[in-house]
Amino acid sequence: MAAIKGKYRFSFGPWNIDEGADPFGPTVRAPIALEKKLRLYKGLGYDGVQFHDDDVVPDIDQKSPAQVMKEAARIKKILDNEGLKAEFVAPRLWFSPNTIDGAYSNPDPKMRKYAIERTKVCIDLNNALNTSWMVVWLAREGTYVRESKNAREQVLQIRDALNAFLEYDKKLKILIEPKPNEPVDSAIIPTIGHAVAMAYITVDPARVGCLVESAHSLLAGLDPSDDMAFGLAHNKLWSVHLNDQGGLKFDQDKSFGSFNLRHAFSQVRVLEEYSYGRHGEWVGFDVKAMRTQKQSVATKHLSSSRARFLHLLNKVATLDHKLEAQLRAARDYEELDRYILCHLMGVKYS
Numbered sequence: 039m040a041a042i043k044g045k046y047r048f049s050f051g052p053w054n055i056d057e058g059a060d061p062f063g064p065t066v067r068a069p070i071a072l073e074k075k076l077r078l079y080k081g082l083g084y085d086g087v088q089f090h091d092d093d094v095v096p097d098i099d100q101k102s103p104a105q106v107m108k109e110a111a112r113i114k115k116i117l118d119n120e121g122l123k124a125e126f127v128a129p130r131l132w133f134s135p136n137t138i139d140g141a142y143s144n145p146d147p148k149m150r151k152y153a154i155e156r157t158k159v160c161i162d163l164n165n166a167l168n169t170s171w172m173v174v175w176l177a178r179e180g181t182y183v184r185e186s187k188n189a190r191e192q193v194l195q196i197r198d199a200l201n202a203f204l205e206y207d208k209k210l211k212i213l214i215e216p217k218p219n220e221p222v223d224s225a226i227i228p229t230i231g232h233a234v235a236m237a238y239i240t241v242d243p244a245r246v247g248c249l250v251e252s253a254h255s256l257l258a259g260l261d262p263s264d265d266m267a268f269g270l271a272h273n274k275l276w277s278v279h280l281n282d283q284g285g286l287k288f289d290q291d292k293s294f295g296s297f298n299l300r301h302a303f304s305q306v307r308v309l310e311e312y313s314y315g316r317h318g319e320w321v322g323f324d325v326k327a328m329r330t331q332k333q334s335v336a337t338k339h340l341s342s343s344r345a346r347f348l349h350l351l352n353k354v355a356t357l358d359h360k361l362e363a364q365l366r367a368a369r370d371y372e373e374l375d376r377y378i379l380c381h382l383m384g385v386k387y388s
Protein backbone atom coordinates (compact mmCIF):
# COMPACT_ATOMS: atom_id res chain seq x y z
CA MET A 39 0.00 0.00 0.00
CA ALA A 40 1.27 3.47 -0.87
CA ALA A 41 2.04 5.67 2.12
CA ILE A 42 -0.49 8.34 3.00
CA LYS A 43 1.11 11.68 2.15
CA GLY A 44 -0.97 14.27 3.98
CA LYS A 45 -0.92 14.94 7.68
CA TYR A 46 -4.44 15.34 8.84
CA ARG A 47 -6.01 16.96 11.86
CA PHE A 48 -9.73 17.48 12.16
CA SER A 49 -11.99 20.30 13.33
CA PHE A 50 -15.67 21.17 13.66
CA GLY A 51 -17.71 23.96 15.22
CA PRO A 52 -19.96 23.80 18.30
CA TRP A 53 -22.92 24.62 16.03
CA ASN A 54 -22.43 21.14 14.53
CA ILE A 55 -23.92 19.72 17.70
CA ASP A 56 -27.29 21.41 17.54
CA GLU A 57 -30.84 21.38 18.77
CA GLY A 58 -32.38 20.22 15.52
CA ALA A 59 -34.64 23.20 14.76
CA ASP A 60 -35.66 23.75 11.14
CA PRO A 61 -37.73 26.53 9.54
CA PHE A 62 -40.86 24.42 10.03
CA GLY A 63 -40.50 23.30 13.61
CA PRO A 64 -39.01 23.94 17.00
CA THR A 65 -35.90 22.50 18.56
CA VAL A 66 -36.04 18.80 19.43
CA ARG A 67 -32.87 18.39 21.49
CA ALA A 68 -31.82 20.23 24.63
CA PRO A 69 -29.03 22.79 24.22
CA ILE A 70 -25.62 21.61 25.39
CA ALA A 71 -23.28 24.09 27.07
CA LEU A 72 -20.09 24.96 25.20
CA GLU A 73 -17.87 23.52 27.97
CA LYS A 74 -19.69 20.21 27.70
CA LYS A 75 -19.37 20.17 23.92
CA LEU A 76 -15.65 20.84 24.17
CA ARG A 77 -15.29 17.78 26.36
CA LEU A 78 -16.71 15.65 23.52
CA TYR A 79 -14.15 16.64 20.87
CA LYS A 80 -11.28 14.27 21.61
CA GLY A 81 -13.56 11.27 21.99
CA LEU A 82 -14.99 11.97 18.55
CA GLY A 83 -11.49 12.10 17.04
CA TYR A 84 -11.13 15.89 16.75
CA ASP A 85 -8.32 18.24 17.85
CA GLY A 86 -9.58 21.54 16.46
CA VAL A 87 -12.48 23.84 17.23
CA GLN A 88 -14.09 26.26 14.81
CA PHE A 89 -15.84 29.14 16.56
CA HIS A 90 -18.23 31.98 15.88
CA ASP A 91 -17.40 35.10 17.89
CA ASP A 92 -20.57 34.69 19.93
CA ASP A 93 -19.85 31.02 20.61
CA VAL A 94 -16.80 32.31 22.49
CA VAL A 95 -18.56 35.34 23.99
CA PRO A 96 -22.38 35.07 24.03
CA ASP A 97 -24.17 38.44 23.62
CA ILE A 98 -20.91 39.89 22.38
CA ASP A 99 -22.50 43.17 21.25
CA GLN A 100 -23.55 43.93 24.81
CA LYS A 101 -20.11 43.39 26.33
CA SER A 102 -17.18 45.73 26.99
CA PRO A 103 -13.76 44.99 25.44
CA ALA A 104 -12.49 43.98 28.90
CA GLN A 105 -15.37 41.52 29.38
CA VAL A 106 -14.83 40.09 25.90
CA MET A 107 -11.16 39.45 26.61
CA LYS A 108 -11.90 37.96 30.01
CA GLU A 109 -14.33 35.46 28.50
CA ALA A 110 -11.91 34.65 25.70
CA ALA A 111 -9.20 33.89 28.27
CA ARG A 112 -11.59 31.53 30.06
CA ILE A 113 -12.31 29.62 26.84
CA LYS A 114 -8.60 29.50 25.98
CA LYS A 115 -7.94 27.85 29.32
CA ILE A 116 -10.62 25.24 28.69
CA LEU A 117 -9.13 24.54 25.25
CA ASP A 118 -5.66 24.15 26.75
CA ASN A 119 -6.97 21.81 29.44
CA GLU A 120 -8.73 19.66 26.85
CA GLY A 121 -5.66 19.63 24.59
CA LEU A 122 -7.64 21.38 21.83
CA LYS A 123 -6.63 24.11 19.38
CA ALA A 124 -8.93 26.80 17.98
CA GLU A 125 -8.84 26.75 14.17
CA PHE A 126 -10.69 30.02 13.66
CA VAL A 127 -13.17 32.49 15.05
CA ALA A 128 -15.66 33.75 12.44
CA PRO A 129 -17.74 36.90 12.98
CA ARG A 130 -21.40 35.86 13.10
CA LEU A 131 -22.71 38.82 11.12
CA TRP A 132 -26.08 37.42 10.24
CA PHE A 133 -28.06 37.51 13.50
CA SER A 134 -27.86 41.18 14.43
CA PRO A 135 -30.68 43.64 13.64
CA ASN A 136 -27.90 45.79 12.13
CA THR A 137 -27.19 43.24 9.39
CA ILE A 138 -30.71 42.58 8.15
CA ASP A 139 -29.73 44.07 4.79
CA GLY A 140 -26.11 42.94 4.74
CA ALA A 141 -22.95 43.52 6.77
CA TYR A 142 -19.95 44.92 4.86
CA SER A 143 -22.16 45.80 1.88
CA ASN A 144 -25.17 47.11 3.77
CA PRO A 145 -26.46 50.27 2.00
CA ASP A 146 -26.43 52.11 5.35
CA PRO A 147 -22.89 53.30 6.27
CA LYS A 148 -23.73 53.07 9.99
CA MET A 149 -24.50 49.36 9.60
CA ARG A 150 -21.33 48.80 7.58
CA LYS A 151 -19.39 50.45 10.38
CA TYR A 152 -21.04 48.12 12.89
CA ALA A 153 -20.00 45.08 10.83
CA ILE A 154 -16.40 46.29 10.53
CA GLU A 155 -16.09 47.15 14.23
CA ARG A 156 -17.57 43.81 15.27
CA THR A 157 -15.14 42.01 13.00
CA LYS A 158 -12.21 43.87 14.59
CA VAL A 159 -13.34 42.49 17.95
CA CYS A 160 -13.45 39.08 16.28
CA ILE A 161 -9.85 39.57 15.14
CA ASP A 162 -8.89 40.28 18.76
CA LEU A 163 -10.65 37.05 19.71
CA ASN A 164 -8.68 35.15 17.08
CA ASN A 165 -5.50 36.48 18.66
CA ALA A 166 -6.67 35.69 22.18
CA LEU A 167 -7.39 32.09 21.16
CA ASN A 168 -4.24 31.88 19.03
CA THR A 169 -6.12 30.60 15.97
CA SER A 170 -4.69 29.70 12.57
CA TRP A 171 -6.81 32.34 10.75
CA MET A 172 -10.17 34.12 10.68
CA VAL A 173 -12.93 32.76 8.43
CA VAL A 174 -15.54 35.05 6.91
CA TRP A 175 -18.72 33.49 5.58
CA LEU A 176 -20.40 36.41 3.79
CA ALA A 177 -23.91 35.29 4.69
CA ARG A 178 -25.94 38.39 3.87
CA GLU A 179 -23.71 40.07 1.27
CA GLY A 180 -26.06 39.72 -1.65
CA THR A 181 -29.50 40.58 -2.91
CA TYR A 182 -33.06 39.35 -3.15
CA VAL A 183 -33.94 41.86 -5.87
CA ARG A 184 -31.29 42.79 -8.44
CA GLU A 185 -32.32 46.44 -8.61
CA SER A 186 -32.04 46.83 -4.83
CA LYS A 187 -28.24 47.20 -4.86
CA ASN A 188 -25.29 47.88 -7.09
CA ALA A 189 -23.36 44.58 -7.28
CA ARG A 190 -20.11 46.21 -8.42
CA GLU A 191 -20.21 48.54 -5.47
CA GLN A 192 -20.86 45.61 -3.13
CA VAL A 193 -17.76 43.82 -4.39
CA LEU A 194 -15.69 46.91 -3.62
CA GLN A 195 -17.32 47.40 -0.22
CA ILE A 196 -16.40 43.84 0.73
CA ARG A 197 -12.85 44.46 -0.51
CA ASP A 198 -12.66 47.65 1.57
CA ALA A 199 -13.78 45.76 4.67
CA LEU A 200 -11.17 43.03 4.10
CA ASN A 201 -8.53 45.72 3.60
CA ALA A 202 -9.52 47.34 6.89
CA PHE A 203 -8.96 43.99 8.66
CA LEU A 204 -5.62 43.36 6.95
CA GLU A 205 -4.51 46.85 8.05
CA TYR A 206 -5.89 46.40 11.56
CA ASP A 207 -3.77 43.31 12.18
CA LYS A 208 -0.65 42.93 10.04
CA LYS A 209 -0.34 39.22 10.91
CA LEU A 210 -3.96 38.28 10.29
CA LYS A 211 -4.86 35.72 7.64
CA ILE A 212 -8.43 35.76 6.30
CA LEU A 213 -10.23 32.86 4.69
CA ILE A 214 -13.27 33.60 2.54
CA GLU A 215 -15.97 30.90 2.63
CA PRO A 216 -18.09 31.30 -0.52
CA LYS A 217 -21.71 30.18 -0.85
CA PRO A 218 -24.03 30.93 -3.77
CA ASN A 219 -27.31 31.45 -1.90
CA GLU A 220 -29.14 31.00 1.41
CA PRO A 221 -29.89 33.12 3.27
CA VAL A 222 -29.69 35.62 0.37
CA ASP A 223 -31.05 34.79 -3.05
CA SER A 224 -27.96 35.84 -4.94
CA ALA A 225 -24.61 36.08 -3.17
CA ILE A 226 -21.87 38.48 -4.22
CA ILE A 227 -19.09 35.92 -3.57
CA PRO A 228 -20.79 32.69 -4.67
CA THR A 229 -17.87 30.42 -5.63
CA ILE A 230 -14.21 29.71 -4.98
CA GLY A 231 -13.36 31.55 -8.21
CA HIS A 232 -14.98 34.71 -6.87
CA ALA A 233 -13.26 34.24 -3.51
CA VAL A 234 -9.80 33.85 -5.07
CA ALA A 235 -10.41 36.85 -7.30
CA MET A 236 -11.47 38.84 -4.24
CA ALA A 237 -8.22 37.88 -2.49
CA TYR A 238 -6.21 39.29 -5.41
CA ILE A 239 -7.81 42.75 -5.21
CA THR A 240 -7.06 43.24 -1.51
CA VAL A 241 -4.03 45.15 -0.22
CA ASP A 242 -2.28 41.92 0.77
CA PRO A 243 -3.37 38.96 -1.38
CA ALA A 244 -0.81 36.69 0.32
CA ARG A 245 -2.84 36.89 3.54
CA VAL A 246 -6.22 36.09 2.00
CA GLY A 247 -7.15 32.49 1.24
CA CYS A 248 -10.27 30.39 0.90
CA LEU A 249 -12.34 27.68 2.49
CA VAL A 250 -14.29 25.34 0.22
CA GLU A 251 -17.43 23.77 1.65
CA SER A 252 -18.64 20.70 -0.26
CA ALA A 253 -22.34 21.59 0.02
CA HIS A 254 -21.74 25.17 -1.10
CA SER A 255 -19.99 23.99 -4.28
CA LEU A 256 -22.83 21.56 -4.95
CA LEU A 257 -25.40 24.32 -4.45
CA ALA A 258 -23.54 26.28 -7.13
CA GLY A 259 -23.83 23.25 -9.44
CA LEU A 260 -20.08 22.60 -9.19
CA ASP A 261 -17.91 19.63 -8.25
CA PRO A 262 -16.40 20.30 -4.80
CA SER A 263 -13.18 18.46 -5.67
CA ASP A 264 -12.67 20.69 -8.70
CA ASP A 265 -13.27 23.73 -6.51
CA MET A 266 -10.63 22.40 -4.11
CA ALA A 267 -8.25 21.81 -7.01
CA PHE A 268 -8.82 25.40 -8.16
CA GLY A 269 -7.97 26.70 -4.69
CA LEU A 270 -4.91 24.43 -4.52
CA ALA A 271 -3.67 25.66 -7.90
CA HIS A 272 -3.72 29.19 -6.49
CA ASN A 273 -2.15 28.09 -3.17
CA LYS A 274 -5.27 29.44 -1.54
CA LEU A 275 -7.04 26.36 -0.22
CA TRP A 276 -6.31 26.80 3.46
CA SER A 277 -9.37 25.09 4.91
CA VAL A 278 -12.36 22.98 3.96
CA HIS A 279 -15.84 22.28 5.28
CA LEU A 280 -16.51 18.73 4.25
CA ASN A 281 -20.13 17.64 4.19
CA ASP A 282 -22.70 16.52 1.61
CA GLN A 283 -25.80 17.69 -0.17
CA GLY A 284 -28.54 15.83 -2.03
CA GLY A 285 -28.80 18.06 -5.08
CA LEU A 286 -30.14 21.57 -5.43
CA LYS A 287 -32.25 22.07 -2.35
CA PHE A 288 -31.81 23.82 1.00
CA ASP A 289 -28.32 23.73 2.52
CA GLN A 290 -28.36 20.28 4.09
CA ASP A 291 -24.93 19.90 5.70
CA LYS A 292 -25.29 16.13 5.51
CA SER A 293 -22.61 13.79 6.84
CA PHE A 294 -19.58 13.63 4.57
CA GLY A 295 -20.13 11.14 1.75
CA SER A 296 -23.67 10.28 2.84
CA PHE A 297 -25.26 11.28 -0.45
CA ASN A 298 -22.51 10.89 -3.01
CA LEU A 299 -19.57 8.70 -2.08
CA ARG A 300 -17.88 9.19 -5.44
CA HIS A 301 -17.85 12.95 -4.89
CA ALA A 302 -16.47 12.39 -1.39
CA PHE A 303 -13.73 10.13 -2.77
CA SER A 304 -12.75 12.79 -5.33
CA GLN A 305 -12.44 15.38 -2.57
CA VAL A 306 -10.26 13.19 -0.35
CA ARG A 307 -8.23 12.28 -3.40
CA VAL A 308 -7.48 15.84 -4.46
CA LEU A 309 -6.53 16.80 -0.90
CA GLU A 310 -4.27 13.78 -0.50
CA GLU A 311 -2.67 14.10 -3.94
CA TYR A 312 -1.56 17.64 -3.20
CA SER A 313 -0.52 16.90 0.39
CA TYR A 314 -3.16 19.11 1.92
CA GLY A 315 -2.51 19.53 5.63
CA ARG A 316 1.25 19.88 5.37
CA HIS A 317 1.17 23.62 6.03
CA GLY A 318 -1.17 23.53 8.98
CA GLU A 319 -4.44 23.30 7.03
CA TRP A 320 -7.25 21.61 8.94
CA VAL A 321 -9.75 19.08 7.64
CA GLY A 322 -12.85 20.85 8.85
CA PHE A 323 -16.35 19.43 8.81
CA ASP A 324 -19.58 21.43 8.77
CA VAL A 325 -22.17 18.71 9.28
CA LYS A 326 -25.56 18.62 10.97
CA ALA A 327 -27.27 15.72 12.71
CA MET A 328 -30.66 14.85 11.24
CA ARG A 329 -33.56 16.32 13.16
CA THR A 330 -34.78 12.80 13.91
CA GLN A 331 -31.71 12.01 16.05
CA LYS A 332 -32.19 11.66 19.77
CA GLN A 333 -29.85 13.55 22.06
CA SER A 334 -27.84 10.48 23.02
CA VAL A 335 -26.87 9.76 19.39
CA ALA A 336 -26.67 13.30 18.01
CA THR A 337 -22.88 13.27 17.56
CA LYS A 338 -22.63 10.21 15.31
CA HIS A 339 -22.53 12.40 12.18
CA LEU A 340 -19.21 13.82 13.42
CA SER A 341 -17.43 10.56 14.20
CA SER A 342 -18.78 8.92 11.05
CA SER A 343 -17.82 11.82 8.75
CA ARG A 344 -14.27 11.65 10.01
CA ALA A 345 -14.20 7.85 9.76
CA ARG A 346 -15.41 8.09 6.16
CA PHE A 347 -12.61 10.54 5.35
CA LEU A 348 -10.08 8.03 6.70
CA HIS A 349 -11.66 5.08 4.83
CA LEU A 350 -11.57 7.05 1.61
CA LEU A 351 -7.98 8.01 2.30
CA ASN A 352 -7.24 4.33 2.35
CA LYS A 353 -9.06 3.96 -0.98
CA VAL A 354 -6.88 6.72 -2.42
CA ALA A 355 -3.70 5.11 -1.08
CA THR A 356 -4.59 1.70 -2.55
CA LEU A 357 -5.40 2.94 -6.06
CA ASP A 358 -3.48 1.18 -8.80
CA HIS A 359 -1.73 4.16 -10.36
CA LYS A 360 -0.07 2.06 -13.04
CA LEU A 361 -3.42 0.81 -14.25
CA GLU A 362 -4.84 4.32 -14.08
CA ALA A 363 -1.99 5.63 -16.22
CA GLN A 364 -2.48 2.84 -18.76
CA LEU A 365 -6.19 3.52 -19.05
CA ARG A 366 -5.60 7.24 -19.37
CA ALA A 367 -3.01 6.67 -22.09
CA ALA A 368 -5.41 4.36 -23.95
CA ARG A 369 -8.16 6.96 -23.53
CA ASP A 370 -10.35 4.16 -22.19
CA TYR A 371 -12.26 6.29 -19.70
CA GLU A 372 -15.20 3.86 -19.61
CA GLU A 373 -12.83 1.22 -18.24
CA LEU A 374 -11.21 3.72 -15.90
CA ASP A 375 -14.66 4.50 -14.52
CA ARG A 376 -15.39 0.78 -14.08
CA TYR A 377 -12.08 0.28 -12.26
CA ILE A 378 -12.71 3.21 -9.88
CA LEU A 379 -16.22 1.98 -9.08
CA CYS A 380 -15.02 -1.59 -8.45
CA HIS A 381 -12.33 -0.16 -6.19
CA LEU A 382 -14.83 1.97 -4.27
CA MET A 383 -17.35 -0.86 -3.90
CA GLY A 384 -14.70 -3.36 -2.83
CA VAL A 385 -15.54 -5.56 -5.83
CA LYS A 386 -12.67 -7.54 -7.35
CA TYR A 387 -11.58 -5.83 -10.57
CA SER A 388 -10.82 -8.16 -13.42
Ligand code: GLO
Pocket residue numbers: 090128173174175215217251279289324
Ligand atom coordinates in the same frame (compact mmCIF):
# COMPACT_ATOMS: atom_id res chain seq x y z
C1 GLO B 1 -23.36 28.17 6.37
C2 GLO B 1 -21.94 28.13 6.61
C3 GLO B 1 -21.58 28.31 8.08
C4 GLO B 1 -20.14 28.72 8.22
C5 GLO B 1 -19.78 29.08 9.62
C6 GLO B 1 -18.35 29.54 9.74
O1 GLO B 1 -23.88 27.78 5.36
O2 GLO B 1 -21.39 26.94 6.11
O3 GLO B 1 -21.85 27.16 8.80
O4 GLO B 1 -19.31 27.71 7.78
O5 GLO B 1 -20.63 30.09 10.02
O6 GLO B 1 -18.16 30.75 9.17
Ligand code: MG
Pocket residue numbers: 215251279324
Ligand atom coordinates in the same frame (compact mmCIF):
# COMPACT_ATOMS: atom_id res chain seq x y z
MG1 MG C 1 -19.44 26.16 6.37
